[in-house]
Amino acid sequence: MAEYDEAANRVAVPLNMPRDFPLVSREVPLLETKYRRIATAFPAPESIPILEALHRAEPLAMRGQPPVVWDRAEGFQIFDRWGNAWIDWSSGVLVANAGHGRKEIIDAIVQQAQSKLLTNYCFPSEIRARLATRLCELMPEPMKKIFLLTTGSETIECAIKLCRAHGVKAGGRRKNVIVSFEKAFHGRTLGSQQAGGIPALKEWIVNIDPGFVQVEFPDGFRTRDTSFDFFLRQLAEAKVDPANVAGVILETYQGGSASFAPREYMKHMRDWCTGQRALLVCDEVQAGFGRTGTMWGFEHYGIAPDITTWGKGVTSSLPLAFVAGRPDVMDLFPPGSMTSTHTGNPLCCAAALASIDLVERENLAGNAARMGALLHDRLRALKSRFKRIGFVDGKGLVAGVACVKPGTLEPDGDLAFDVVRRSVEKGVLMFSPVGFGGGTVKISPPLVIDEEAIVESANVLADCFAEATE
Numbered sequence: 220m221a222e223y224d225e226a227a228n229r230v231a232v233p234l235n236m237p238r239d240f241p242l243v244s245r246e247v248p249l250l251e252t253k254y255r256r257i258a259t260a261f262p263a264p265e266s267i268p269i270l271e272a273l274h275r276a277e278p279l280a281m282r283g284q285p286p287v288v289w290d291r292a293e294g295f296q297i298f299d300r301w302g303n304a305w306i307d308w309s310s311g312v313l314v315a316n317a318g319h320g321r322k323e324i325i326d327a328i329v330q331q332a333q334s335k336l337l338t339n340y341c342f343p344s345e346i347r348a349r350l351a352t353r354l355c356e357l358m359p360e361p362m363k364k365i366f367l368l369t370t371g372s373e374t375i376e377c378a379i380k381l382c383r384a385h386g387v388k389a390g391g392r393r394k395n396v397i398v399s400f401e402k403a404f405h406g407r408t409l410g411s412q413q414a415g416g417i418p419a420l421k422e423w424i425v426n427i428d429p430g431f432v433q434v435e436f437p438d439g440f441r442t443r444d445t446s447f448d449f450f451l452r453q454l455a456e457a458k459v460d461p462a463n464v465a466g467v468i469l470e471t472y473q474g475g476s477a478s479f480a481p482r483e484y485m486k487h488m489r490d491w492c493t494g495q496r497a498l499l500v501c502d503e504v505q506a507g508f509g510r511t512g513t514m515w516g517f518e519h520y521g522i523a524p525d526i527t528t529w530g531k532g533v534t535s536s537l538p539l540a541f542v543a544g545r546p547d548v549m550d551l552f553p554p555g556s557m558t559s560t561h562t563g564n565p566l567c568c569a570a571a572l573a574s575i576d577l578v579e580r581e582n583l584a585g586n587a588a589r590m591g592a593l594l595h596d597r598l599r600a601l602k603s604r605f606k607r608i609g610f611v612d613g614k615g616l617v618a619g620v621a622c623v624k625p626g627t628l629e630p631d632g633d634l635a636f637d638v639v640r641r642s643v644e645k646g647v648l649m650f651s652p653v654g655f656g657g658g659t660v661k662i663s664p665p666l667v668i669d670e671e672a673i674v675e676s677a678n679v680l681a682d683c684f685a686e687a688t689e
């Protein structure tokens with residue numbers, strides 16, 4: 220358990236928790252380019268009362284992001300009220316795939332709101348039917364049934380429920396083990412945190428369900444052995460009988476590093492799950508809807524999961540998430556036993572339909588692939604230049620830049636934090652570092668970003684690393 224710091228009257232910040240930004244304005248160089256404008260001290264002096272109000276009213280755990288008070292967001296830019304503008308490298312938190320504040324999405328939401336249907340629970344509505352049908356048509360086989368929810372964590376809870384129900388039916392009550400991966404993040408609810416692989420986040424749970432087992436993720440950086448045999452050996456070491464595995468859950472890429480598993484590994488995993496009658500679940504909450512340069516992240520593996528979980532980028536705006544799965548699995552529960560108050564909320568459905576239209580019509584997966592190639596070229600060049608970048612990973616418009624202590628694989632959270640702070644002060648907005656030891660600078664701009672903005676923001680990142688390390 221993280222230690223309690225009596226003097227500060229709070230739990231000491233564990234290694235993987237973001238450092239906080241002081242609410243004291245400092246002079247920073249003013250600048251203006253086509254896409255960035257820094258016109259005030261940082262944080263903007265007039266934003267301090269708003270930030271302080273949030274500190275007073277919200278729990279400590281809500282702190283940690285750069286103190287930029289968002290007022291307006293358009294395309295790939297964020298604006299505050301005091302004349303500052305940033306190129307957005309966060310997409311919120313990988314939400315605004317089709318771009319911020321898109322007119323088509325706003326119009327769809329407004330039109331739906333004006334129809335006066337704002338909520339309808341699980342009662343039928345035409346707009347929910349339209350979205351569910353659209354998603355069923357879009358999803359590859361065998362994921363032909365859709366359950367609409369609100370948050371990514373809920374979709375993981377639902378996937379766990381389906382895996383276990385399916386496992387018990389297929390192999391009896393002992394077939395309940397959920398295998399997932401170290402360093403994984405699947406959300407903050409009880410089940411999703413147990414499926415996650417970050418021990419510090421689970422200490423509050425105390426009585427961890429022994430049916431959740433994590434193995435190393437084959438990222439090729441911290442885990443050098445990326446063979447599928449290593450997966451099997453780890454199960455044996457954890458004394459898991461493969462026959463008792465109900466499901467394997469993985470983020471399509473690990474959010475904390477943007478790392479993908481090797482394609483061969485995933486092909487073995489697919490076959491193994493089929494052989495064991497275990498369900499393969501890809502958590503696409505971050506990876507879906509064009510982010511990685513393909514419409515769905517798992518396309519990079521050339522496999523089809525049994526269940527997928529989705530959220531974030533599905534609407535580019537309002538909260539909507541969903542589970543897509545094999546019909547026989549999705550139909551395991553009787554009527555009325557998989558519900559949620561806001562399932563398929565009409566405004567969120569309207570936003571999702573409009574956002575999916577944009578992602579498809581503008582081929583934003585294609586843009587992510589093209590802009591991503593440019594971005595990753597730049598990042599590889601940075602890695603050769605700065606020895607304290609241990610690893611760069613990702614595909615399309617998601618990247619993780621892992622900062623390490625000199626000559627080691629040990630994450631350097633201080634360096635990552637310093638780089639993010641400098642970059643925000645120069646007009647490129649990122650969220651605070653993520654991943655193992657808080658050492659990863661995560662890059663995830665809206666998929667509408669153009670070449671000029673990619674080059675400009677990548678140059679800013681290079682300047683920040685130079686200032687922080689040289």
Ligand SMILES: Cc1ncc(COP(=O)(O)O)c(C=O)c1O
Nearest residue numbers: 370371372405406470474504505
């Ligand atoms: C891969 C993944 N799964 C699940 C979640 C949880 O989603 P939410 O925050 O909407 O509950 C997240 C959120 O960051 C995520 O990145």
